[in-house]
Every structure is written in C-alpha cells, then in structure tokens.
Amino acid sequence: MTNELVVASNRGPVGWSRPDGSELVPSRGAGGLVTAMSDALQRESGTWVSVALDDDDREVAAEHAGGPFDVEAEGARYRLRLLDVGDDFGPYYNEVSNRLLWFTVHELWGAPYEPAGVGWSGDWEAYRSVNRRVAEAVVEEAGRGGPEVLLQDYHLCTAPRLVRDALPDAPLLHYVHTPWTQPSYLQRLPDAMVDAVLRGLLAADVLAFSSPLWCRAFRRCAEDILGAATDGDTVEFEDHRTVVTDFVLGADQDSLEQTARSDEVAAAGRRLHDELDGRRLVLRVDRTDLSKNILRGLRSFEMLLERHPEHRGAVWHLAQLNPSRQDVPEYRDYLQACVEVAERIRERFGESAVTLSMESDFPRVAAGFRRSDVLLVNPVVDGTNLVAKEGPLLNANDGVLVLSRTAGAADLLGEAALCVNPYDVEQTAEALHAALTMDTGERADRARALREAAGRGSPGDWLYAQRELLRATVARRR
Amino acid sequence: MTNELVVASNRGPVGWSRPDGSELVPSRGAGGLVTAMSDALQRESGTWVSVALDDDDREVAAEHAGGPFDVEAEGARYRLRLLDVGDDFGPYYNEVSNRLLWFTVHELWGAPYEPAGVGWSGDWEAYRSVNRRVAEAVVEEAGRGGPEVLLQDYHLCTAPRLVRDALPDAPLLHYVHTPWTQPSYLQRLPDAMVDAVLRGLLAADVLAFSSPLWCRAFRRCAEDILGAATDGDTVEFEDHRTVVTDFVLGADQDSLEQTARSDEVAAAGRRLHDELDGRRLVLRVDRTDLSKNILRGLRSFEMLLERHPEHRGAVWHLAQLNPSRQDVPEYRDYLQACVEVAERIRERFGESAVTLSMESDFPRVAAGFRRSDVLLVNPVVDGTNLVAKEGPLLNANDGVLVLSRTAGAADLLGEAALCVNPYDVEQTAEALHAALTMDTGERADRARALREAAGRGSPGDWLYAQRELLRATVARRR
Numbered sequence: 001m002t003n004e005l006v007v008a009s010n011r012g013p014v015g016w017s018r019p020d021g022s023e024l025v026p027s028r029g030a031g032g033l034v035t036a037m038s039d040a041l042q043r044e045s046g047t048w049v050s051v052a053l054d055d056d057d058r059e060v061a062a063e064h065a066g067g068p069f070d071v072e073a074e075g076a077r078y079r080l081r082l083l084d085v086g087d088d089f090g091p092y093y094n095e096v097s098n099r100l101l102w103f104t105v106h107e108l109w110g111a112p113y114e115p116a117g118v119g120w121s122g123d124w125e126a127y128r129s130v131n132r133r134v135a136e137a138v139v140e141e142a143g144r145g146g147p148e149v150l151l152q153d154y155h156l157c158t159a160p161r162l163v164r165d166a167l168p169d170a171p172l173l174h175y176v177h178t179p180w181t182q183p184s185y186l187q188r189l190p191d192a193m194v195d196a197v198l199r200g201l202l203a204a205d206v207l208a209f210s211s212p213l214w215c216r217a218f219r220r221c222a223e224d225i226l227g228a229a230t231d232g233d234t235v236e237f238e239d240h241r242t243v244v245t246d247f248v249l250g251a252d253q254d255s256l257e258q259t260a261r262s263d264e265v266a267a268a269g270r271r272l273h274d275e276l277d278g279r280r281l282v283l284r285v286d287r288t289d290l291s292k293n294i295l296r297g298l299r300s301f302e303m304l305l306e307r308h309p310e311h312r313g314a315v316w317h318l319a320q321l322n323p324s325r326q327d328v329p330e331y332r333d334y335l336q337a338c339v340e341v342a343e344r345i346r347e348r349f350g351e352s353a354v355t356l357s358m359e360s361d362f363p364r365v366a367a368g369f370r371r372s373d374v375l376l377v378n379p380v381v382d383g384t385n386l387v388a389k390e391g392p393l394l395n396a397n398d399g400v401l402v403l404s405r406t407a408g409a410a411d412l413l414g415e416a417a418l419c420v421n422p423y424d425v426e427q428t429a430e431a432l433h434a435a436l437t438m439d440t441g442e443r444a445d446r447a448r449a450l451r452e453a454a455g456r457g458s459p460g461d462w463l464y465a466q467r468e469l470l471r472a473t474v475a476r477r478r
Numbered sequence: 479m480t481n482e483l484v485v486a487s488n489r490g491p492v493g494w495s496r497p498d499g500s501e502l503v504p505s506r507g508a509g510g511l512v513t514a515m516s517d518a519l520q521r522e523s524g525t526w527v528s529v530a531l532d533d534d535d536r537e538v539a540a541e542h543a544g545g546p547f548d549v550e551a552e553g554a555r556y557r558l559r560l561l562d563v564g565d566d567f568g569p570y571y572n573e574v575s576n577r578l579l580w581f582t583v584h585e586l587w588g589a590p591y592e593p594a595g596v597g598w599s600g601d602w603e604a605y606r607s608v609n610r611r612v613a614e615a616v617v618e619e620a621g622r623g624g625p626e627v628l629l630q631d632y633h634l635c636t637a638p639r640l641v642r643d644a645l646p647d648a649p650l651l652h653y654v655h656t657p658w659t660q661p662s663y664l665q666r667l668p669d670a671m672v673d674a675v676l677r678g679l680l681a682a683d684v685l686a687f688s689s690p691l692w693c694r695a696f697r698r699c700a701e702d703i704l705g706a707a708t709d710g711d712t713v714e715f716e717d718h719r720t721v722v723t724d725f726v727l728g729a730d731q732d733s734l735e736q737t738a739r740s741d742e743v744a745a746a747g748r749r750l751h752d753e754l755d756g757r758r759l760v761l762r763v764d765r766t767d768l769s770k771n772i773l774r775g776l777r778s779f780e781m782l783l784e785r786h787p788e789h790r791g792a793v794w795h796l797a798q799l800n801p802s803r804q805d806v807p808e809y810r811d812y813l814q815a816c817v818e819v820a821e822r823i824r825e826r827f828g829e830s831a832v833t834l835s836m837e838s839d840f841p842r843v844a845a846g847f848r849r850s851d852v853l854l855v856n857p858v859v860d861g862t863n864l865v866a867k868e869g870p871l872l873n874a875n876d877g878v879l880v881l882s883r884t885a886g887a888a889d890l891l892g893e894a895a896l897c898v899n900p901y902d903v904e905q906t907a908e909a910l911h912a913a914l915t916m917d918t919g920e921r922a923d924r925a926r927a928l929r930e931a932a933g934r935g936s937p938g939d940w941l942y943a944q945r946e947l948l949r950a951t952v953a954r955r956r
Binding site: 108114117118121183185190291296330334421426 | 590598599660666668695768771773906
C-alpha cells in the first residue's frame with residue numbers, strides 16, 4: 001500500500017478507555033486538527049504517527065509491537081502507529097515540551113530564577129530520542145511513494161530534519177500551534193537546543209504558524225541566530241528554502257453548533273438564567289494555564305467594580321476554568337492566587353459578584369457563550385485562542401469580545417473586538433466598562449463582524465490551504 | 479553667559495554630606511560619565527541639570543531656589559541646577575524608572591504575576607512631570623546660544639521631545655546606559671508609556687546605546703510599534719531623523735590604576751593571599767541586582783565542584799557583593815536565595831569553598847581583580863558591565879574572563895573571554911572548568927587581548943566621539 005499522507009503529532013486522533021472496566025474501547029479526540037486530518041484520511045490513504053501518552057495507549061502500542069494498525073472510532077477509520085517511548089516520555093513531555101519550550105515561546109519565565117538551568121542535557125537527549133523514534137516511523141510509513149508529510153507542533157521540532165535527511169525529496173510541512181518568541185528570548189534555552197530546534201524546523205518546505213506575529217518572530221530567530229537569509233516569507237538556510245507563513249485554524253463550527261442545540265445546553269442555559277437573576281454576564285473560559293492571565297483578568301473585574309460602582313450587583317463574572325497541569329507547583333500556586341483574588345472580590349463586593357467554576361462542563365460553557373454580554377479573553381500570549389472564536393459563533397446576545405492583542409486570534413478578530421494590552425489591568429478594566437456600556441447598535445455591528453471573522457478557517461479549509469502551498473513550494477524546489 | 483554644553487541626568491556630578499556634622503560639603507561622584515563630562519565642563523561653559531536625590535541635595539536645591547549655582551568639588555568647577563521634584567520623586571524614581579523601565583529593559587518580569595498592572599497612571603504622571611521639570615531647566619540653560627544638549631539614561635526618556643518642542647534646532651543627544659528590549663517585551667508596559675518613551679527618545683538627533691545589540695532592539699521597537707522607517711543606523715519618524723548607534727564607555731583607566739597602586743590595595747592583597755592559602759581564586763564583583771545572575775553563578779560553581787572533584791579544596795569562590803535596593807522585597811528575597819545556595823555549597827564542599835562578602839570594600843575588590851585566576855561576569859543582561867573591563871585592566875595573573883554574551887561588553891571582549899549563555903548553568907560550570915585548566919600560553923594571549931579591548935573607550939574618547947557624530951548629524955539636518 002502506498003500512503004498519500006503521513007501525519008505525526010504528540011497526541012494521536014484516537015484515545016482508549018475502558019467504559020465497562022474490561023475492554024479498551026477507542027474514541028475520537030476533539031479539536032480542529034483531528035477534524036481536518038480525519039476528513040482527509042477518510043478520502044486518502046495515510047498513517048497517523050503519535051506517541052503513547054498513558055498506560056492505555058501503551059497497552060495498545062504493545063499489542064501492535066509499535067507497528068501500524070487499523071482502528072475505527074466513531075465512524076472514522078484510521079491507520080495508526082503508536083510509539084511507546086518508555087522512560088524518555090517524562091523528560092520529553094513534561095520537562096522539554098511543556099516546560100522549557102512552552103514557557104519560552106509564551107515568555108513566562110521569571111528571569112532571576114527560572115529556568116534554573118540545570119539538568120538540561122539529559123532531558124534534551126530524551127526529547128531528541130523521541131523525535132528520532134517519530135521520524136523513523138514517519139520515514140517507514142512514507143515508503144517510496146513520496147507522500148506529503150505533515151508534522152505537528154512544539155513536541156516535534158527536531159523531527160523534520162531527520163525526515164528530510166532520510167527523504168530528501170519529501171514534501172514536508174510543519175505546523176506550530178503555539179506562539180513563537182523573539183531571538184533574545186529563545187536564546188535563554190541552551191545553545192544546542194536552540195540550534196537544533198531552528199535547524200529542525202527549517203528542514204520543512206512549509207513552516208506554518210497561526211498568526212503573522214509568530215512567523216515574523218521565527219524569521220528573526222532564523223536571521224539573528226542562524227544567520228539565515230530571509231526574503232519576504234521565505235527563509236533560505238544551507239541551500240534549502242522554507243516558506244514561513246500563517247494559516248488560520250478556526251473553530252469546528254458544524255460540530256460546535258450541533259452540540260449547542262442539545263438538550264443539555266438548553267438545560268444549562270435555564271440554570272444560568274436563574275443564577276444571573278437579571279444581572280449581566282462577563283464570562284471567561286480557560287484552561288488554568290499560566291499563559292491565560294486569569295489573575296489579571298480577575299483584578300480587572302475588581303477594578304471595574306471599584307471605579308464604576310454602577311456595575312456592582314448588576315454584573316456577574318463567571319470564570320469557567322478547566323484545571324490544567326495541577327501536578328506542576330507553579331500551576332497550583334497560580335490557581336491558588338486566583339482563588340484568593342476572587343475571595344477578596346466577594347468580600348468587597350458581595351458573595352455573588354464572581355464565581356470560579358473548576359469543572360469541565362461543556363453544556364454550561366456553551367450556554368455561557370450563548371448568553372454572555374462580555375467574553376473576556378486576555379492571555380499574556382496565545383498561539384491563536386479558540387475560545388475567542390467559539391464564543392462569538394455561539395453568542396446570541398450581541399456579546400462584546402474583550403481580547404488580548406497578543407492572542408494570535410487578534411489578527412482576524414482584532415477590529416471587531418475591544419483589544420487590550422494583557423498586562424494593563426487598568427486598560428482591561430476600562431475595556432470591560434466600555435463593553436458593558438456600549439450602545440446596542442455598535443454591539444450588533446461588532447457581533448456581526450466577530451461572527452464573520454470567527455467562522456473563517458474551517459478545519460477543512462485550513463488543511464486544504466496548507467497542502468496547496470506545500471505542493472506549489474515543492475514544485476518550485478524541483 | 480552663553481552655554482556651550484547642557485548636560486542633564488538623574489544623578490548629578492556632585493553629592494553633599496556633612497563630614498563633621500555641621501556644614502554640607504560637596505564631593506565629586508565616581509564613574510565614566512562624571513569623568514567625561516567634568517573634563518569637558520572645565521574647558522567649556524555649561525550647566526549640569528540633575529534631580530535632588532536626598533535631603534542634603536534638597537537642602538542645597540532650596541538654597542538656590544532651583545536656579546543655577548557654581549560649586550567646586552575636588553578641583554573641578556561646575557555650574558549646576560538641582561531640582562527638588564517633591565512628592566513626584568518616589569513614583570518617578572522607584573516605581574517607573576527602577577521598577578517598570580529597569581525590569582522591562584532587563585527582561586526580568588515573571589509574566590504570570592508581574593508587573594501587576596495596577597497604579598500605573600499616577601506613577602507615570604509623576605515621571606512625566608519630573609521629565610518636564612528637567613526639560614524646562616535644560617531649555618532655560620540652553621538660552622539662545624544653541625549649545626549641545628546631552629541627556630542621560632532611562633530616567634529621562636520623555637525629556638528629549640520636550641526640549642525639541644521648545645528648541646527645534648538644538649543639537650540633541652540622548653545616551654541610554656541600560657540595555658534595550660524587543661518590541662513585544664517593551665509592549666508589556668502601558669501603551670501610553672511605550673509610545674511616549676519611543677517618541678521622546680526619537681526627538682534626539684543622536685540616540686546612543688552601549689552595544690549594537692541594544693541599538694538593533696530599539697530600531698525594531700521604532701519600526702514595529704511606531705511604524706517608523708529605518709535605513710541602516712537611521713530611524714525616520716514624523717519627518718525627523720535620529721541616528722541610533724553605540725559608543726563604548728570603557729573604564730576610567732587612569733583613576734583606576736592610581737587607586738590600585740595605593741597602600742590599602744597592597745594590604746588587601748596580602749590579606750587575600752593569606753585567605754587563598756595556595757588555592758586559586760574565582761572572583762565575582764557585583765551589585766546585588768536581580769539582573770546580575772548571582773544565583774546561577776553560585777550554582778555553576780557548585781556544579782563545577784560536583785563534576786570536577788579536582789577543584790574541591792583547590793579553588794575559592796569569592797563573591798564580593800554590594801547590597802542594592804534592599805528596601806525592595808524582590809531584592810531581599812533574591813539575596814536570601816543566594817545566601818542559601820552558598821550555605822549548601824559550604825555544607826557539601828567545605829566551609830571555605832565559597833565566601834559571599836557584603837561589604838563595599840574597594841581595596842579588596844581591586845586586590846581581587848589583580849589576583850583572580852577567573853573573573854565570573856554572568857549577568858542575564860547588562861547595558862555594558864564595567865567589572866568585565868576593570869577586572870582585566872588590573873589583573874596581573876593572566877586571569878580568564880567568563881562573560882555573559884548578553885552583557886553589552888561582550889561586543890568588545892567576547893573573543894578574548896569565554897562567553898556563556900547566562901541561563902545555562904551547565905555551560906557556565908564547564909566554562910569555569912575550561913578557564914581553570916587552560917594552558918598558560920592561551921591564558922596569556924587572552925589576557926593581553928582582554929586588556930587591549932578593555933582599555934578602549936576612555937571617558938574622554940567616549941564623549942568626543944558622540945559630540946563629533948552629533949555635529950555631523952545636525953549639519954546634515956540643516
């Protein structure tokens with residue numbers, strides 16, 4: 001069999017669980033990436049290579065001895081390869097991917113102390129080893145047919161170079177879903193890591209990000225650190241050209257709207273209506289990641305009530321939070337700091353002024369999106385931010401979006417939203433006030449523009465545009 | 479009287495104290511800036527405008543009602559204006575200058591929490607007000623003669639625009655002694671502040687930094703944030719051209735060598751010899767600033783002893799620290815963290831392995847410079863770093879310099895030093911090992927090259943070069 005497509009990512013499209021306690025049952029993951037690739041893989045032959053993330057994954061990987069296997073999940077058929085990377089998983093995933101790389105591209109470090117700068121060599125060796133395993137599987141699956149190779153995200157930065165070395169002619173695209181950072185900030189990481197990450201990604205024909213901001217930052221890294229030459233979107237390094245550009249990955253609108261029409265969402269909407277009790281709703285929906293800026297969001301709401309007493313008792317701030325990485329001390333401390341500010345707000349302005357809800361409850365989130373008067377999306381920095389798109393798509397209340405200008409989504413939504421500097425609590429408080437006091441005509445105009453922009457870049461369009469550019473780029477190379 | 483030169487800086491060239499408890503006695507400050515300007519002001523007529531920093535300054539300012547006065551200190555004569563800025567001083571100096579601007583250009587913030595983003599408007603108003611006071615005094619002193627106006631540093635970022643508005647033809651130079659940062663990092667500050675700082679500095683004819691790194695960062699800020707056009711060194715914004723370039727301000731070699739020949743330094747050298755007791759000396763000399771990276775320096779020394787047991791008992795790490803800003807909690811906590819690592823090193827490798835000395839003791843510092851086998855200068859980032867120059871100039875032991883590549887001084891000294899990524903403890907430990915095991919021929923070659931490079935940019939040359947460029951730039955403008 002000849003593959004037309006080989007996809008590789010840290011997390012695969014299928015997960016396994018034991019709903020009745022005995023047999024492992026596959027189920028499809030959510031999100032635009034899975035939707036886009038799954039649709040393509042129903043029409044074309046291809047393999048999806050991913051890393052085993054938990055014991056259930058590892059059990060499935062062992063059944064197939066790390067080789068390819070077919071599986072069907074919720075009507076979609078896949079050929080998968082699932083790689084058990086053993087003891088390398090912890091340092092690859094927790095230390096290098098989610099700590100060193102994540103904190104760096106989101107510029108989260110507190111420079112005097114972090115990163116501590118010790119233990120890097122061993123962790124980095126594990127990351128390279130996992131990337132090597134993934135690249136080997138990709139090369140095996142690619143075979144001799146010369147399929148398109150689509151690699152995903154910051155977990156696999158060194159893999160493209162290894163694939164390129166084995167398959168010099170392969171059409172190779174790498175999509176980075178996170179932000180990128182400035183040269184001097186990237187260079188806080190060890191030299192060998194920075195060099196390998198940049199060289200790795202520059203082995204692709206197309207290197208894609210979710211915003212022009214991150215493309216520009218990456219091109220500057222290539223120039224300043226590697227001495228690469230840039231010409232418009234193109235980076236030339238060691239006789240190879242890489243087009244570095246952005247593709248919008250929007251919300252999965254069809255599945256979103258289908259879910260939103262469910263009875264559960266209607267019931268959640270009625271409960272929310274009772275809780276609101278005539279008040280207006282300022283909503284936020286986030287994983288409790290350090291990059292999401294929940295703390296300054298709460299302080300902004302506090303300052304809103306402080307400066308504009310007319311909103312006291314008339315507005316409810318609901319923060320629907322999905323606890324994330326609570327095994328990492330910084331994440332626990334951060335959530336605790338948020339809880340303390342929320343308590344202070346309740347002491348100052350009444351018990352019902354603010355609610356931090358820590359349960360993953362999609363019907364309530366969808367009902368909130370539908371009903372909210374203001375949606376607050378203020379990450380310190382974000383690759384794109386899907387909440388900023390899903391909210392306006394479901395909203396039926398001409399809700400206003402207050403949005404960080406440093407979220408990748410601001411490139412599309414910035415004109416229709418009220419944009420803020422996420423570090424500026426005062427400015428954010430005033431944006432909330434402006435949103436709550438905006439006249440109905442402007443609200444309606446902005447809501448219409450938000451919906452239009454948020455609907456762009458369906459998963460299918462996203463993938464189609466990337467593959468078109470990949471083919472054109474490879475045709476020029478040849 | 480017509481001035482040929484007007485200088486303005488936060489701290490003036492003269493301080494006052496009461497050595498015998500009664501009368502205020504003036505004394506000259508130290509440093510290259512004071513040396514350079516003082517020499518010029520003995521030959522040319524001019525005024526130095528500065529801010530009253532303490533009660534003694536304020537008393538002197540009141541005596542002259544904020545107007546100009548003449549004073550003689552240690553053989554140099556000055557015409558000064560000392561401005562008592564009242565309650566604006568705290569927010570201008572502590573909050574905006576030393577916190578918001580200093581932390582930002584040194585990229586020290588821990589993004590999830592800092593800066594908190596509250597209380598900015600009032601502090602910023604005070605900063606602008608002090609800059610207005612300074613600019614007004616500069617304009618008064620400039621009179622109608624059209625003298626050269628030389629403004630200094632990050633305390634006075636908005637003053638150049640005010641001077642320019644009043645004196646459209648004035649030859650205007652601003653020197654920034656700190657590093658500069660990338661656009662996205664600068665934009666963590668409030669929009670109004672960023673805008674005013676950039677526009678303020680771009681009112682100068684020449685904007686000078688201490689390293690090409692900071693010039694490039696500034697030019698990118700002007701491009702990305704203001705949409706200014708750049709062409710080589712020149713930034714064009716609103717029909718005005720500013721040359722943004724770097725000038726090396728080296729050590730004040732003459733006065734340094736004179737002090738080093740004193741009996742006190744000789745005595746300190748004998749005491750150091752006894753303390754060393756045949757061991758080799760790894761020295762660091764720093765203010766305890768968060769940017770100086772003392773903590774990772776200590777961890778690097780710890781890792782050196784861990785990985786290379788041959789240095790245990792054979793090397794002494796002396797950190798000669800000058801406590802700085804200990805009224806700021808972050809600075810106290812940081813120093814405490816350093817003390818704890820030093821204690822751990824002593825527990826692991828013996829009581830005499832490391833000494834943190836917290837006294838300001840220049841004879842001991844000079845004796846250390848003279849004697850050290852390795853000088854460790856590893857700031858996370860630094861405008862230039864004078865220790866990296868003074869050390870090699872005084873060293874008589876073919877000492878090796880281990881230097882952060884992100885210190886401005888690395889531009890000149892980088893080839894002769896062993897350069898490190900200041901975040902990389904492992905790399906720094908290995909650089910210390912390489913320095914301690916370097917053969918004598920290479921040590922001598924590098925020491926010679928260090929001395930040659932460290933001697934460049936005498937205060938007089940530094941000022942001369944700036945004024946030459948200023949005149950040429952103004953001639954082109956006219």
